[in-house]
Amino acid sequence: MRRGGTIYLYELAWILPSIAIPVGMLVALVVTAFGAGVHLPGDAGRIDPRRVAETFEPGIRPLAPGQYEVRMTGQIWSFAPGEIRVPRGSTVHFWATSRDVVHGLFIPEANVNVMLLPGQLAHARARFDRPGRYPIICHEYCGIAHHTMAGWVVVE
Ligand code: CUA
Numbered sequence: 001m002r003r004g005g006t007i008y009l010y011e012l013a014w015i016l017p018s019i020a021i022p023v024g025m026l027v028a029l030v031v032t033a034f035g036a037g038v039h040l041p042g043d044a045g046r047i048d049p050r051r052v053a054e055t056f057e058p059g060i061r062p063l064a065p066g067q068y069e070v071r072m073t074g075q076i077w078s079f080a081p082g083e084i085r086v087p088r089g090s091t092v093h094f095w096a097t098s099r100d101v102v103h104g105l106f107i108p109e110a111n112v113n114v115m116l117l118p119g120q121l122a123h124a125r126a127r128f129d130r131p132g133r134y135p136i137i138c139h140e141y142c143g144i145a146h147h148t149m150a151g152w153v154v155v156e
Helices: 002-035 049-055
Strands: 042-046 059-064 067-075 078-080 083-086 090-098 103-107 112-116 120-128 132-137 150-155
Touching: 059 083, 067 083, 067 103, 078 150, 083 090, 090 103, 090 112, 103 120, 112 120
Parallel strands: 067 090, 083 150
Antiparallel strands: 042 120, 059 067, 067 078, 090 120, 103 112, 103 132, 132 150
């Protein structure tokens, strides 16, 4: 009787966490996705992948004081615009796509890490508080000169 009770307690000690952990993860997922609005950066719209060059003009424009919108394209093997200049403390809203093959848009010092798929708009937002030059890197293999594909965010 006592022995059976011990086994039961051990089983319970394993079963309860194995239920509690996935339930806790599910709750965390639901709270962050629907409560805090945390989503994967990525699919923010589509444009015709064959006409990106005509319909999506790269550039930077101010939205409000300290807020900038950057429309960016990746193409073999460069970013347009290749350099983005903003004052310190700016928040930059990136809208980006690819003109040809799959590229990546990665700014290690900011929280920007998205794939650029032809015709699919990716959106990411980053705040730049410290002055400096921040590399923009393509982190999806896109051909023979992939390793040279880079740009800069210059915070003044
Ligand atoms: Cu573009 Cu690698």
